[in-house]
Amino acid sequence: MAMIEICNITKSYGEFKVFDGLSLEVEEHQVVCLIGPSGCGKSTLLRCMNGLETIQDGEIRIHGDRMSGPGVDVNALRRDVGIVFQSYNLFPHMSVLENVTLAPVKVLHESRASAEEKAMRLLKRIGLEHKAREYPDRLSGGQQQRVAIVRALAMGPMVLLLDEITSALDPELVSEVLNIVRDLAAEGMTMLLATHEMGFAREVASKVCFLYGGKVHEEGPPSQMFSEPKEERTRAFLQRIIEAGRL
Template sequence: MMAFLEISDLRKSYGEHEVLRGIDLSVEQHQVICLIGASGSGKSTLLRCVNALEPIDGGRVTLDGEVVSGAGVDVDLLRRDVGMVFQSYNLFPHMSVLDNVTLAPVKLGGLSKAQAAEKGMALLERVGLADKAKAFPDRLSGGQQQRVAIVRTLAMEPRVLLLDEITAALDPELVAEVLGIVRQLAQEGLTMLLATHEMSFAKEVADKVCFLHQGSLLEQGPPSQIFTDPVEERTRMFLKSIIAAGRL
C-alpha cells in the first residue's frame, strides 16, 4: 500500500553533477521526518524537488496516491497541498505582517480579504505575534520573521509542510522560539519533512530520521536507532563529528 507521501527513485542533476541519486522515501500521514547530513548532501534539493521548485530528472513523487511530479502537474495546486518554509524568510518587505500572511489565501485560496484577515490574525495569535500584525518585516527579529514565514505557509492549510533549515539563519537565542512552533505542529499531527542541523530537536520530534550522504539516502530509521546504533560507518562518522561539536 502506497504511503501518504511517496518519493520513488528520485534523481536530480545539475549538468554532470548528480545531486540526488535515486532517493526512495515513504512518509505516512501525521509523521515527522527529519533529514540530516552534511551541507551539500542533497537535503534542500530533495525538499525543493518535492515542492516542484526544482524539476526532477527521474523518478516520481506521489501525494495521497496522485502523481505530483513531472510534466503536466498543476504547480499552484501542488503548493497549496505541500507548503514550504525556507531558511531565508522571504517575506515581502513592503507589506505588513498581516498582508504577508493573507496574500496567498486571497490570491490563490479564494478567500475574501476579511476572511483571510480573520484567519491570519488567529494564526498570528497562535504564535504570539498578533501585536505585530501591522508591523513591517524589518521591524521584527529574525525569530519573529521566521514565525511569520511559518504562519504564512500555514494560512494555506497545507497537507504536508516542508521545512528547509529554518533555524540556520537565526542567532542561537532565537532558535528555541521557532522550534517551539514546529514542536507544536508535530504534536498536532501535521505531516512534516524537515532538513535540519538541530540534532537534539530531530531526536525529540522525529518519527523517522534519514541520513543523506552525497545525494543518497544512506540510512533511515527511528531516532533511537539512528542516533544510538547507526548501521552505516558514514552515519557513525557524521554523528561523531556532531557530538564533538557539542550539537547532540
C-alpha cells in the same frame, strides 16, 4: 500506501549527481527529519517536492498520484505542500498581516475579512498579533521565521516542508521557532524537516533519514539513528556533530 512516496528519483547539476535513485516514504502525521552533510541534497529534495525544482527521473507521488514531471499543476500542488525557508523570505514591502493574507486572498479567493480573521487567529497563536501591522524588517529573525511559518499555514497545507528554518537565527531565538514546530507535530501535521538541530530531531522525529551519495543512506527511528547507527558514514557524520558540540 504511504502518503508521500519518493521513488528512485535522480537529479544532476551538470556532472554532479544530487540524487542518484533516492527513495523515501512519508506516512500521514509523520515528522521526517533529513540530516546529512551540506550539499547532500536536503534542501533540494524539499524544493523538488513542491515543484520549485524539477527532477530528471523517478517519481514523487502523493496519495498515489504522480506529482512530478510534465502536466502537474504546480500551483495546486503548492497549495497542498507548504514550504518555509532558511532565510524567511517574507515580502519586505508588505506588513505581517499582508504577508499572511496575500496567498489566501489571491490564490484561494477567500474574502479579505475572513483571511484577515484567520491570519489574526494564527498570529495570536504564535504570540505576534500585536505585530500584525509591522513590516518584516522591524521584527527579529525569530519573529520573522514564526511569521513565515504562519504564512505557510494560512494556506491550510496538507504537508509542511521546513528547510533549515533555524540555521539563520541567533541561538537564543531558535527555541521560539522550534516550539511552534513541536506544537504542529503534536497536532499531527505531516512535516519534512531539513535540519542541523540534532537534539530537536531526536525529540520530534518519527523517522530520521541520513542523506549521502544521492540516496537515503540510512533511515530509522531517532532512538536508533542517534544511538546506534548501522552505517559507517552515518557514524562518522554524527561523530563530527558531537565534536562540534552540537549533539
